[in-house]
Amino acid sequence: MDWSLADRPLRLSRGAGVVPTADGFLLVTPGEEFIAIDVEPGRRDLIASLLSGDLPPDAAVARDPDAAGLLDVLADEALLAEEPKASAGPVALLGDGVLVDQLCQLLDAKRTDGIGGAAVVVACADWLPDSRWCRLDAECAAAGIAWHRGYAEGGRWYAGPLSVPGAGPSYADLRLRRLAASPFPDELLAYWAWLDSGGRPAGPPDPAGAAVVAGLIAADVRAYLAGRPVPGERTQYGMDPAAGVLRRHPVLPVPPDLMEQAP
Structure with a gap:
């Protein structure tokens, strides 16, 4: 140079x-x-x-x-801090709850109501908003905007994977693979529908787990904006704060023909 x-x-x-x-x-x-x-x-x-x-x-x-x-x-020796891409726009934080509060600080971003003008979207929820995220997945794909996500389910927190239109697994891919891997897919769908209708588990999710997954999401978003390899690429993180265990679950895109056949 x-x-x-x-x-x-x-x-x-x-x-x-x-x-x-x-x-x-x-x-x-x-x-x-x-x-x-x-x-x-x-x-x-x-x-x-x-x-x-x-x-x-x-x-x-x-x-x-x-x-x-x-x-x-x-x-x-990679000792110089990398600058974000000149074309990078703002981070849009959607949702509410303790995870959004953590990410506002880590990403120096503010909560928004839409995705317009964003370089990357991060959606957060205390409990999985399945139908809302199905719509957001389609909206981000149509706009060509990458999006990340984090939520709690049961006693665990989950993050990712980062969905990059045309390159990484979408929320639809993740959803289908979760249902295919579950021994109780019908019950899982019923649980998500209950959450969509306003049902809630007893007590709020553990904020300690939110702090961990917020850091993982922030690391992915910073890498994506800087044009570096994303640490959690094609990976969903599962954090169990009670057990102190963090697991990585690989997530691959579902072949289009299988996607079309899935209910």
């Missing part, structure tokens, strides 16, 4: 660290690896200002061309 054109302050990846040493600096990666950087005494103040973000890369390279080599190391 031509660092002489990079006029924004340097931002290190979350979890990275810079430790001064007798010979220069020790870079600590988010994966807890260590990279020793030897720097002559006369250059240390400049490199320290570069690494702290006080001196942007273009100014550092103008004063010390060798600083470009350090910047290349940071980029190669």
